[in-house]
Amino acid sequence: MGKWEITRTITTDVLVVGGGGAAARAALTAYQTGAQVRIAVKSPWLKGGSTATAFSELLAIAAAIGHGDERDEPEIHYQDTMDAGRGFIHPELVRTLAEDAPKRINDLIELGLKFDKQKNGKLVQGMSDFATYPRTCRVNGVTARHILNIIAKELKKSQVPVDEHMMVFQLVTDSEKRIVGAIALDMEKNEFVFYQTPSVILATGGAHHLYTYGVGTPDMTGDGYAMAYQQGIPLVNMEFVQIGPGVINPPVTLLSGPVWKTQPILSNQKGVRFLEQNLPPGVHVKDVNNHKAFPFTISNKSFYLDTLIQRESEENPSPNGGVWCEMAPGSEAIVEEKMPKTKRVLKSKGIDVHSDKFEVGLVAQCMNGGAQITTQDGETDLLGLFIAGETAGGLRGPDRPGGNSLAEGQVFGYRTGKAAALYSLKQDSQLPSQEFCSKEFQSIVQWVENSQNGAKDVLESIGELRRIMYRNCLVIRSEARLKEAWDYLLQTEKDLEHGKYALTLDTIKSALELRNMIITAKSIVLAALTRTESRSCHFREDFPQKDDANWKRSIRIRKTDGTMAAEMYEWPEEHSKIGAK
Numbered sequence: 001m002g003k004w005e006i007t008r009t010i011t012t013d014v015l016v017v018g019g020g021g022a023a024a025r026a027a028l029t030a031y032q033t034g035a036q037v038r039i040a041v042k043s044p045w046l047k048g049g050s051t052a053t054a055f056s057e058l059l060a061i062a063a064a065i066g067h068g069d070e071r072d073e074p075e076i077h078y079q080d081t082m083d084a085g086r087g088f089i090h091p092e093l094v095r096t097l098a099e100d101a102p103k104r105i106n107d108l109i110e111l112g113l114k115f116d117k118q119k120n121g122k123l124v125q126g127m128s129d130f131a132t133y134p135r136t137c138r139v140n141g142v143t144a145r146h147i148l149n150i151i152a153k154e155l156k157k158s159q160v161p162v163d164e165h166m167m168v169f170q171l172v173t174d175s176e177k178r179i180v181g182a183i184a185l186d187m188e189k190n191e192f193v194f195y196q197t198p199s200v201i202l203a204t205g206g207a208h209h210l211y212t213y214g215v216g217t218p219d220m221t222g223d224g225y226a227m228a229y230q231q232g233i234p235l236v237n238m239e240f241v242q243i244g245p246g247v248i249n250p251p252v253t254l255l256s257g258p259v260w261k262t263q264p265i266l267s268n269q270k271g272v273r274f275l276e277q278n279l280p281p282g283v284h285v286k287d288v289n290n291h292k293a294f295p296f297t298i299s300n301k302s303f304y305l306d307t308l309i310q311r312e313s314e315e316n317p318s319p320n321g322g323v324w325c326e327m328a329p330g331s332e333a334i335v336e337e338k339m340p341k342t343k344r345v346l347k348s349k350g351i352d353v354h355s356d357k358f359e360v361g362l363v364a365q366c367m368n369g370g371a372q373i374t375t376q377d378g379e380t381d382l383l384g385l386f387i388a389g390e391t392a393g394g395l396r397g398p399d400r401p402g403g404n405s406l407a408e409g410q411v412f413g414y415r416t417g418k419a420a421a422l423y424s425l426k427q428d429s430q431l432p433s434q435e436f437c438s439k440e441f442q443s444i445v446q447w448v449e450n451s452q453n454g455a456k457d458v459l460e461s462i463g464e465l466r467r468i469m470y471r472n473c474l475v476i477r478s479e480a481r482l483k484e485a486w487d488y489l490l491q492t493e494k495d496l497e498h499g500k501y502a503l504t505l506d507t508i509k510s511a512l513e514l515r516n517m518i519i520t521a522k523s524i525v526l527a528a529l530t531r532t533e534s535r536s537c538h539f540r541e542d543f544p545q546k547d548d549a550n551w552k553r554s555i556r557i558r559k560t561d562g563t564m565a566a567e568m569y570e571w572p573e574e575h576s577k578i579g580a581k
């Protein structure tokens with residue numbers, strides 16, 4: 001057991017927080033720009049987060065390089081992304097994404113990444129949702145992991161230090177609101193560490209662990225959103241969480257669009273084929289399945305698939321809280337054609353899709369919301385704080401074209417890495433020492449001291465929070481459901497602040513996670529409560545219509561006088577030329 005004090009100070013020009021695609025790209029670019037850079041990652045490196053672990057039948061990265069169709073170009077990528085998110089995203093950020101994505105694909109090729117190729121040597125590019133032309137590039141089925149591994153190889157060669165099992169939990173600023181460091185918990189040694197640094201790049205990914213079932217690793221507790229929020233950075237579009245069906249036992253394998261084209265059969269615990277029984281007149285199971293893509297959307301007939309899975313999971317649940325799925329008789333050939341990789345992955349987890357029934361439920365996959373970045377270099381309202389990847393807000397609205405998230409990680413990882421390095425290298429004032437940060441750290445010590453007599457169990461509350469979010473803030477939302485979640489979150493927050501939990505050095509990691517989960521979950525619930533309409537992946541059963549007149553704009557969540565508040569937000573006007581400032 002360690003001590004209630006900061007035992008180490010690590011000084012660096014740039015601290016990159018996170019270990020996924022965005023973080024790796026940021027660290028490599030900061031290093032190449034000449035800065036001393038260090039990565040702090042909560043999980044064992046290359047084992048946590050989405051980039052390292054994501055699997056789906058169509059995992060791919062978007063870039064308008066025109067190999068799939070020579071008419072494709074960045075301007076069309078820009079337009080497609082704006083069409084999916086107009087009113088909810090920053091046009092200049094989208095331009096940057098569209099324009100830079102091909103350059104980042106080139107970098108990856110130069111690093112040695114072997115994208116799947118056509119016979120003529122050009123890259124294979126697939127169609128994705130919201131794309132006019134085939135635009136997504138792949139590597140051997142698990143594109144994201146290959147991207148991360150090739151950059152990681154370079155980082156190792158360059159000897160960029162990586163601090164594993166390091167949970168960064170607090171940003172430290174000076175009186176002029178500039179970043180001067182960050183505090184972290186070394187989870188292996190149970191020790192606190194001060195990173196003394198003029199710039200921090202937050203690339204902590206998403207928050208799927210807020211839900212009972214999420215596709216990903218348990219380290220994804222929304223820490224980046226919470227840290228940014230605590231510093232006054234607004235969170236945008238948080239109500240838009242990407243959710244859809246996946247196999248939940250063993251947890252969790254995402255079932256993407258092609259899987260549903262095989263027409264699998266769903267039944268509830270009583271053996272009732274509930275889709276057939278509950279679809280409105282004129283809507284057929286086949287249409288529903290054929291429209292199904294990941295994630296949930298209100299925009300087509302696949303709406304019934306996800307919402308009916310949720311209803312049956314609540315009313316007639318399978319043992320693990322889902323429904324049953326089996327492949328249709330005689331579907332061997334189409335299964336092999338449409339979902340060969342999913343079949344193999346499930347086989348490796350002990351499920352033979354041809355002979356076994358398996359449990360399917362809704363799973364959280366990805367956050368479209370994020371902490372708002374204000375420039376094309378991923379800067380924020382706080383000097384020295386940069387944000388990239390899934391943690392960054394302003395590029396994904398209610399919908400996003402498939403493949404954009406991985407592209408964002410590369411484009412804004414690169415840009416934040418370069419900008420943070422240049423920013424740090426020109427700082428010449430002395431950074432405050434560990435003693436300065438000790439003052440900030442005292443609030444944590446105080447918090448724990450106040451909790452000496454607490455009795456509540458942090459891990460139990462984390463489980464309960466995830467169940468409450470799963471029940472009330474999944475694909476079927478309503479004022480009543482959301483208020484139940486909100487009340488629970490407020491009460492838990494109060495209990496945590498007021499010493500009701502048993503906190504020790506051994507439970508502090510989970511307590512910090514619970515604190516971050518509460519902030520992130522509250523931001524999602526408050527935005528979902530505020531948005532009294534339905535749109536894309538946000539469905540309010542009490543406001544089922546899309547309402548462009550009132551709601552074609554973002555909701556921002558920010559800390560106002562110490563409490564969380566929602567405000568409407570209009571993005572800047574669109575410019576006509578790509579690359580325009």
Ligand SMILES: Cc1cc2nc3c(=O)[nH]c(=O)nc-3n(C[C@H](O)[C@H](O)[C@H](O)COP(=O)(O)OP(=O)(O)OC[C@H]3O[C@@H](n4cnc5c(N)ncnc54)[C@H](O)[C@@H]3O)c2cc1C
Nearest residue numbers: 019020021022042049050051060168205389390403405406
């Ligand atoms: C199943 C699945 C399929 C997907 N398919 C696609 C697709 O086809 N195309 C596409 O573009 N996108 C897809 N996505 C989304 C995409 O994979 C992610 O948005 C992207 O990988 C996120 O990268 P990132 O670097 O921002 O975060 P991640 O890769 O999630 O990495 C986050 C890192 O932060 C670390 N971390 C978290 N908190 C802390 C902390 N407090 N301190 C230190 N470190 C911390 C974690 O350990 C982890 O290493 C998919 C996602 C999933 C789950």
